[in-house]
Amino acid sequence: MGSPPATGLLVDVLGFLTGTVLYGMLLVMVWRERLRDGAPLFSMRGRLTLLTGVFGLVWNLGALFSFGTRVVTPGAAHPIVEALAFAALGFLPAAVVHAIAGGQTTLGRTAARVAIGAAYLLSTTAAILHGLAAFDDAPVPSRAALWLLTGGFSALAIWLFAVTRREPAARRGIWFAALAIFAVSALHFRSHAGNEAWWVELAGHHASLPLALAILHQDYRFALADLFLEKAIALLLLMGVSLALLPAVVAPLLRWYDAGGVHDARAVALIVAAWMATAMLFPWLERLSHAIVDRVVLKRPDYAALLLAFGDEVEACETEEAVVSAVAGALERALGVSAPAVVDDPWPGGDPRLVVATPAMASGTTLARLRTVDAPHRAVALGPLPAGRRLLSDDLRLVESLSRTAARQIDAIRVARERLARTAREQRIERLAAEAELRALRARLHPHFLFNALTTIGYLIQAAPDRALDTLLRLTSVLRGVLRRTTAEFSTLGDEMRFIASYLEIERARFEERLDVTLDVDPAAQSLACPTLLLQPLVENAVQHGLAPRASPGRVTVEARINGDALVVRVADTGVGFDPARAARPDSVGLSSVAQRLQAHYGDQATLTIESAPGAGTAVTITMPARSAGREGAETRRRAG
Numbered sequence: 001m002g003s004p005p006a007t008g009l010l011v012d013v014l015g016f017l018t019g020t021v022l023y024g025m026l027l028v029m030v031w032r033e034r035l036r037d038g039a040p041l042f043s044m045r046g047r048l049t050l051l052t053g054v055f056g057l058v059w060n061l062g063a064l065f066s067f068g069t070r071v072v073t074p075g076a077a078h079p080i081v082e083a084l085a086f087a088a089l090g091f092l093p094a095a096v097v098h099a100i101a102g103g104q105t106t107l108g109r110t111a112a113r114v115a116i117g118a119a120y121l122l123s124t125t126a127a128i129l130h131g132l133a134a135f136d137d138a139p140v141p142s143r144a145a146l147w148l149l150t151g152g153f154s155a156l157a158i159w160l161f162a163v164t165r166r167e168p169a170a171r172r173g174i175w176f177a178a179l180a181i182f183a184v185s186a187l188h189f190r191s192h193a194g195n196e197a198w199w200v201e202l203a204g205h206h207a208s209l210p211l212a213l214a215i216l217h218q219d220y221r222f223a224l225a226d227l228f229l230e231k232a233i234a235l236l237l238l239m240g241v242s243l244a245l246l247p248a249v250v251a252p253l254l255r256w257y258d259a260g261g262v263h264d265a266r267a268v269a270l271i272v273a274a275w276m277a278t279a280m281l282f283p284w285l286e287r288l289s290h291a292i293v294d295r296v297v298l299k300r301p302d303y304a305a306l307l308l309a310f311g312d313e314v315e316a317c318e319t320e321e322a323v324v325s326a327v328a329g330a331l332e333r334a335l336g337v338s339a340p341a342v343v344d345d346p347w348p349g350g351d352p353r354l355v356v357a358t359p360a361m362a363s364g365t366t367l368a369r370l371r372t373v374d375a376p377h378r379a380v381a382l383g384p385l386p387a388g389r390r391l392l393s394d395d396l397r398l399v400e401s402l403s404r405t406a407a408r409q410i411d412a413i414r415v416a417r418e419r420l421a422r423t424a425r426e427q428r429i430e431r432l433a434a435e436a437e438l439r440a441l442r443a444r445l446h447p448h449f450l451f452n453a454l455t456t457i458g459y460l461i462q463a464a465p466d467r468a469l470d471t472l473l474r475l476t477s478v479l480r481g482v483l484r485r486t487t488a489e490f491s492t493l494g495d496e497m498r499f500i501a502s503y504l505e506i507e508r509a510r511f512e513e514r515l516d517v518t519l520d521v522d523p524a525a526q527s528l529a530c531p532t533l534l535l536q537p538l539v540e541n542a543v544q545h546g547l548a549p550r551a552s553p554g555r556v557t558v559e560a561r562i563n564g565d566a567l568v569v570r571v572a573d574t575g576v577g578f579d580p581a582r583a584a585r586p587d588s589v590g591l592s593s594v595a596q597r598l599q600a601h602y603g604d605q606a607t608l609t610i611e612s613a614p615g616a617g618t619a620v621t622i623t624m625p626a627r628s629a630g631r632e633g634a635e636t637r638r639r640a641g
Contacts, residue, residue: 021060050475086126133145157176232477354368380403500519537591573619606623609621
């Protein structure tokens with residue numbers, strides 16, 4: 001390589017640096033993918049991509065080293081390094097032919113083998129000629145090797161262009177252009193004089209840079225191909241911006257650099273600063289390259305917008321089946337697969353990956369796993385992608401994002417469903433407890449009340465037979481009412497008041513003139529709902545604990561009024577009274593059970609207040625929603641169901 005002028009220097013530095021980064025990035029990404037997927041690193045497909053990266057990296061590193069050394073020390077020669085670099089450059093077109101003939105083409109097996117063998121034979125022969133020239137102190141690169149590469153690959157390009165005529169024109173054009181690039185490059189090096197214009201240096205030294213883009217655009221040989229394309233295009237755009245500054249900014253500085261044949265350090269510093277300034281454009285260029293790859297090269301939809309729409313769609317799903325169906329629809333729209341199938345996850349906990357190829361299933365099938373916390377574990381089976389392409393890195397991230405979002409929604413649905421089921425169970429338990437409490441109340445009522453009533457009737461049979469018969473009939477009515485309402489949680493206030501009236505008449509037969517009863521119920525309240533036997537403990541307490549300890553007569557008053565949307569029932573007595581704090585004691589069964597039943601049925605909508613003092617009587621007021629018996633019964637049946 002001769003010592004080029006300053007413009008060529010800048011072009012070569014930018015070009016070789018870009019090529020080194022480009023092919024180094026290709027190798028790192030291929031290596032990463034193979035390690036991540038556990039695939040054989042040196043499989044046929046992986047080997048070809050690795051070889052392309054190695055050849056490109058060796059060429060750019062070797063050329064950068066040799067070229068830079070000649071600039072720093074004019075006349076210095078490193079023939080072995082140059083021979084190695086040019087040998088690697090000569091193998092790149094062979095890799096192109098291998099990719100063409102070994103891919104999905106209309107070439108027959110024999111023709112493909114002939115093309116691949118001829119390509120590697122040309123590259124190997126050229127490498128040997130470069131090596132011999134280096135050891136014989138002959139000019140490197142070898143002119144014979146360059147002639148061989150130019151003529152041989154030109155012929156192969158023409159032949160492949162002819163025999164693959166049934167392939168799409170775009171694919172054939174890319175193949176032919178890639179091979180033509182190396183033929184032109186070889187011609188450039190064969191006639192290199194060291195004083196070409198910058199654009200000649202660009203076409204001659206760095207025409208191999210589009211190679212990886214062209215091949216990957218056709219074959220997508222590894223999952224990170226889209227990421228590589230984005231980075232590569234961004235690098236090439238950055239290089240293009242840098243070169244675009246040549247005429248206006250850098251060229252005057254380069255003339256200063258070349259003035260008098262003295263390499264001015266200040267000019268070099270300014271050139272480097274100008275190039276670093278262009279690097280600040282890289283984030284914007286990277287976004288542009290991302291858009292180019294998605295919309296132009298791969299023709300993919302906007303994944304970000306699709307994820308947002310999917311999130312809104314999934315949030316509206318109320319069943320697991322709807323979520324899974326939404327996932328399948330989103331994958332169908334994003335990847336172009338037809339009718340993804342919903343299957344059971346064959347690895348519910350063994351494989352941590354969300355996207356897994358399944359050789360045991362149909363060829364080309366990939367599972368998008370919905371990793372829910374609990375079983376059943378589901379997955380969406382994706383068939384082969386259109387045009388034989390594979391899932392690339394952005395595709396994988398999309399599928400994983402969809403899977404995670406769907407799995408979270410399914411978990412949320414399951415949690416909500418379990419919460420509802422648990423609430424229903426708790427409500428049933430509460431209802432059963434209320435029923436048990438009611439039955440306990442009745443069981444308590446029966447022996448206590450029945451013993452006193454029978455004692456009273458036994459006394460009246462001797463003293464007043466007519467009253468004994470009337471009391472017996474009332475007792476029969478009370479017992480029949482209790483037994484008839486064995487499970488009902490609600491009755492009407494009218495029914496409860498009739499029950500209370502019969503109960504108090506029996507108690508009057510026992511206490512005689514010591515007990516006076518007043519019942520004052522608003523006729524409009526008669527049909528309102530009232531929990532069964534809610535008032536009986538209050539009336540019983542008024543008689544047993546309020547009036548019974550007194551020697552003098554007393555009164556029990558039961559009032560019921562409608563106050564707006566509330567039913568207010570007041571049970572008062574003129575008995576001995578008590579300290580209201582006693583109502584909170586555990587042994588205060590009657591009042592505590594009434595308060596608990598009100599809380600269970602009405603929550604904060606019901607209240608129970610106690611007004612009492614020793615010697616001043618007691619008044620218990622209940623406030624609860626004024627609801628019809630029919631509505632309350634329907635609500636009770638709904639909770640039970």
